[in-house]
Structure formats: C-alpha cells, structure tokens
Amino acid sequence: MDTDTADKDKIIDCPQCRIKNPIESDICYNCGASLHEIPVKKTSRPWLPVIVCILFILSALYFYYRSNPSIPPPSKTQASSTDKPSSTRPQARISEKASSVKPVTGSEFDAGQISIPTGLLRIKDIAGNVISEITVPVVGGGWVALPTRISLGGSNWVLQMSSGNQLEIEGGLINDLDQISLWRIREDLSIGSPDLYPWSADKPLTWQALSSQDPPEP
Incomplete structure (x- = not known):
C-alpha cells in the first residue's frame, strides 16, 4: 500500500x-506541454460583440446620409449678378436711387442740357497684357x-477719366439672355453723372460705341 502511494507521488499527469x-x-514526453505550470484560463471578452455592433450601426448611418443628401442643388436663374471675370471682390448692386430715377431723353442730350462724363476703360488679362480699350x-x-x-x-x-483719375471696376450685372x-x-466712390435708367432682366439692352457709326449692338 505504501509502495503504491509512493509510486503515485512520483508520477504527474499532463494537464493537456x-x-x-x-x-x-x-x-x-507526449505533447510537449509544461508539467509544472498551471494553465491560464482564457478570459472572455463580453464587450467585444457590443463594440462590433456599434461600429456596424455607425457605418450604416454614414452611408445612409452620404447617399441621401438633404440639401437640394440651387436652381439656375436667367439673370445673375456677378463679379468681373477672374475677380474675387464683392458683387456690385444697383442702388435704390438708380432703380427709380427718370431716364435721360434724346432731346435733352441733343440740346446740351445733360453733360455725360466719359472715360477710357482699359481691360488687361492675368499677365497684365491689354486685351481691350474702349x-x-x-x-x-x-x-x-459694354458688350x-x-x-x-x-x-x-481700370477706368481712366478725362481728369486723369484712374478708377478700378469692382463688379457688374450680366443677363444670360443679353x-x-x-x-x-x-461702391464707395461716385462720379457726377446722369442717373442710371432702371434695369430689368426682362428687357433686352442695346449698346453703341461713342466713336463708331455702326448700328447699336443688341
């Protein structure tokens, strides 16, 4: 009995x-596992499925809002107010005074009752080359x-007046149909001149050069 107990004490079972x-x-000697180290139990991660679920919901919401934008694209209009080409300055607007004044008649101009100042408008490209003078x-x-x-x-x-003053053009109005x-x-500068005839996007404009005998341009 004592011999059997002693033999059992000299034997160890492989935990694996x-x-x-x-x-x-x-x-x-069979599987190579350590015989004298207590095997570490694998710890469970109950929070892992929760994180996976949250990530899935966030991904679904992201793709939903990306494929369904709530802001509609802006609609185009025929008449538009714009800056001059290649300019980032604020747009110019017609003042209330300019939209409610009496236009200058041809008879008043011919009789010399109205003095209209003129200037040389010089337009340059981005490289500084003059592309137009009028x-x-x-x-x-x-x-x-102007056309x-x-x-x-x-x-x-740049608008150069007969007095020698040079004034920069800041913005303008363009009608898509004109x-x-x-x-x-x-806008903080002003030149003494007749009032501007009321402008409307529904009425076509005509233009005629001061130094040309050609008919007005539509």
Missing part, C-alpha cells in the same frame, strides 16, 4: 493530454455698359 509523466520531467460714358455715379464679349478674359479693369453687361466702379 492527461498522459502520466515522471515527476522530475518538466515537459510532457471709351465709354459713365452714368448712375459710376456705371458703364460682354469685350470683357472675356479680363482680370484687371450680350450687353453693366459694370461699376467701387
């Missing part, structure tokens, strides 16, 4: 494959009209 090994062995009348305190085709490619616009556009100097 349950094969009996001599007590002095460090590893199991003499234009100034009305409404600082408004000039839109003349302004294409312009980056720097070939004529209106442009204005800085």
Whole structure:
C-alpha cells in the first residue's frame, strides 16, 4: 500500500493530454506541454460583440446620409449678378436711387442740357497684357455698359477719366439672355453723372460705341 502511494507521488499527469509523466520531467514526453505550470484560463471578452455592433450601426448611418443628401442643388436663374471675370471682390448692386430715377431723353442730350462724363476703360488679362480699350460714358455715379464679349478674359479693369483719375471696376450685372453687361466702379466712390435708367432682366439692352457709326449692338 505504501509502495503504491509512493509510486503515485512520483508520477504527474499532463494537464493537456492527461498522459502520466515522471515527476522530475518538466515537459510532457507526449505533447510537449509544461508539467509544472498551471494553465491560464482564457478570459472572455463580453464587450467585444457590443463594440462590433456599434461600429456596424455607425457605418450604416454614414452611408445612409452620404447617399441621401438633404440639401437640394440651387436652381439656375436667367439673370445673375456677378463679379468681373477672374475677380474675387464683392458683387456690385444697383442702388435704390438708380432703380427709380427718370431716364435721360434724346432731346435733352441733343440740346446740351445733360453733360455725360466719359472715360477710357482699359481691360488687361492675368499677365497684365491689354486685351481691350474702349471709351465709354459713365452714368448712375459710376456705371458703364459694354458688350460682354469685350470683357472675356479680363482680370484687371481700370477706368481712366478725362481728369486723369484712374478708377478700378469692382463688379457688374450680366443677363444670360443679353450680350450687353453693366459694370461699376467701387461702391464707395461716385462720379457726377446722369442717373442710371432702371434695369430689368426682362428687357433686352442695346449698346453703341461713342466713336463708331455702326448700328447699336443688341
């Protein structure tokens, strides 16, 4: 009895494959597992499924809002107010005074009752090259009209008056249905001139050069 007990004390069971090994062995001769180290139990992670679920919900919400934007695209209108080409300055607007004044009649102009100042409008491209020069009348305190085709490619616009003053054009008005556009100097400046005739997007504009005998351009 004592002999059997002594023999059992000299034997150790492998915790992995349950094969009996001599007590002095460090590893199991069958599977190679350590015989004298207590196996560490695997710890469970109950929070892992929760994190996976949250990530799935966030991904679903992201793709839903991305494929269903709530802001509709802006609609296009026929008439638009715009800065001069290649310019980032604020847009010029027609003042209330300019939209409610009495227009200058042809008889008043022919009789010399109205003096309209003129200036040389010089338009340069982004490289500083002059692409257009034209003499234009100034009305409404600082408004000039010209064919839109003349302004294409312009980056720097300067209006030089007969007095020698040089004024920069800041913004303008363009009608998509018209070939004529209106442009204005800085709003904080003003030139003594006849008031501007009320402008409407529904009425076509015409333009005629001061130094040309050609018919008015539509």
